Amino acid sequence: MVITAKGKEILEIAEEPEYVMLAKVEDLKMDMLRIVEEEEIKKIRLKTSDEATFEVEPSILKEMKRVQSLINTEAIDTSVAIPLPNITSRNLSRIIDFCWEHQYNTENLEEFKGRFLKSLNHQELKELLLAANYLNIKTLFDFLCNSFTDLIQNESPEFIRDFFNILNDTNSVKSMHAPAFQGSIDDD
């Protein structure tokens, strides 16, 4: 069992004065245990699709709304790792990195985001977006959605179709509407 610094502190305070009654010490011990247990509850283990287990900090976990709701509403047994069958270890480690930087790296966040994006190929980007959606991590999801719009900026429907690997099921009639909406009010 891990004793947190906070737990130790309480123990020391409890044992120091001689006049403390036994019952009081017992109370404090219970308090300490509860705190330790809470820490345990908060620090959750997650198991990825490739059977890797991650121990995740409470502050990171807070970002993963889906895991939060699993714990809160479905009373999942937190002593065993929560399985995330849709997420690979590689992606989960990226997600944890992102959430960590987003919380603690206030100075060079933009720089980190740039590096983060550069390290991903298109396929990985898609997987990560789906993972962020599945885990319901708003910051990462918003960031990746925005990144997608940059990637398809000024591109043709054909390019976008290839990019997303989508079958063309449009017919020519529909495209008749499209030209009416082309251009911008700021053009000539």
Place this chain on the structure above:
Amino acid sequence: MNCFPDEVMEHIFDYVTSQRDRNAMSLVCKNWHRLERCNRKSVFIGNCYSISPERVIERFPELKSLALKGKPHFAYFNLFPPGWGGFVYPWIEALAKTKVDLEELRLKRMVVTDECLELLSRSFMNFKCLVLVACEGFTTIGLAAIAANCSLPYSFLCEIFPLNTMDLHGMAYSRDDQCSEIYSSDMVCIGLWPLLLNSLIKCRFLNELDLQEKEVDGPKGQWLSCFPDSTSLVSLNFACLQGEINLGALESLVARSPNLKSLRLNCTVPLSALQRILRLAPQLVDLGIGSFIHDPNSETYTKLKNTIIKCKSITSLSGFFEVAPHSLSAIYPICMNLTALDLSYARIQSRALIKLLRYCGKLQRLWITDCIGDTGLGVVASTCKDLQELRVFRSAFIDRNDPLGVSEKGLVEISMGCPKLHSLLYFCQRMTNAALITVAKNCPNFIRFRLWIFDPVKPDPDTMQPLDEGFGAIVQSCRQLRGLSLSGRLTDRVFLYIGVYAEQLEMLSIACAGESDKAMLYVLNGCKKLRKLKIRNSPFGDMALLMDIEKYETMRSLWMSSCNVTIGACKALAEKMPRLNVEIFNENEKVDCSVDDGKKVKKLYVYRTLAGRRKDAPEHVWSL
């Protein structure tokens, strides 16, 4: 892996703000078309007759913001008959009827009657923003109706029209009809809104105010003092307003507008007032200077010098309607922060102008007149390494000491010094093929390239050859070129180059160019993305018009004036292509069905439409 689930796609759509990208995404597949359609809140229609309002509302049920254009750009230059059309009323009517929750309406070159404004004021609860650019047909009566029908309290009435979103540009005008086409809409605006706003604010209280007696062309009102005690004013622009304004009211307004970022003064605001304003608003980012006349040895001038040094946030400067010689040095300290400089209306001598530009090392956008001369452009080239957009207009005021315009030399210098240049408008005395070839090599990033030679059929003065090879080089190396205006003597050959190389070209403007029908066909066959084609005084006839008629359905519009097209050919075009509206204007002649089919058409305007033939055309517009 296949596509994302719908909820993910919807979220991605939320981030796509460009209409262009939205259009492309909606054509990817049926599902995306559906998702995008139900997600789009902001819609742009390039031609109000191209689609019916009902169809737009049906397609975009979440519509909140609509931008509409009426007449095309070249209508500024008296090419369109009076009363041609572009009425916004049917749109407002349809939007009101279907209970669209409209928040924004932006109109350009449309007819906006008082009745429209009245209906607008009554129909949309959450309406926030109205922008009218070069619109006509309304008076203060219409604006009074907005005020009168508005059930919201006064303070909120001002909120509805915060000045960062209300931008009423009056009737369009151009400074120089002769070289008219080159002026973009940016140049062609007169701000009349302060006066209109004045009426609008006032008539909440003054029901007796007879607005019919109020002219919308004079600034005599005390409109600046009509603003509430504390304002959320972000932008105040009355640079184009004629006549004097109340300086005390102006200073007081600036003092109680802590959010003011953009302020453009007219020519009547003197330097002493400028100094006081800058002291009150050191946070300004965009400043339009009115008059800049003062004795450099005076106390006021020293005060201005000391005040302006503190205005570190100014990055954009314009105006300078009157400038005293040797007085510009006060500006030098802020020049190094400038990214945009518009001196197209400035009356500054060439020498003073060049001196000023030496301090502007960070400029990205520069608008000037040709009084700068080739030498001045050389200074720009060696100073402004980040320059992206350059416009050199024809000077309206010529000082006898100034150089006589600019030539190919200045442009070559610019191309060597400013590799980031992507947008150019250039009025010049002469141009050569060799210069254009060099420019093309130095600046391959052009998106817009608009060249205007004073004599529109002038050949290369060094070789007496047409400028085909020069423009050919431009289209060949600038692969992202979207807008091109040609000038100088040109044969069919240049159009062959355009057709082959200008793959991204969307707008092409031609005047007095080409030799035969082939020229036009090269363009129509080659430029797959062409949306707007404007042709004037060129020898293209029926064959060129009718060879590839399906092409016009993929474009927004075709304009041909003083070409060799006949009425018979226009009739044939209209008959074969029901999705095109074909309109002919022969000055003020009324529709005459018995007219000979062989008769030449003076002006032809063709545009694609899904709404069918329009019913509001006046009788001198022949709708075929």
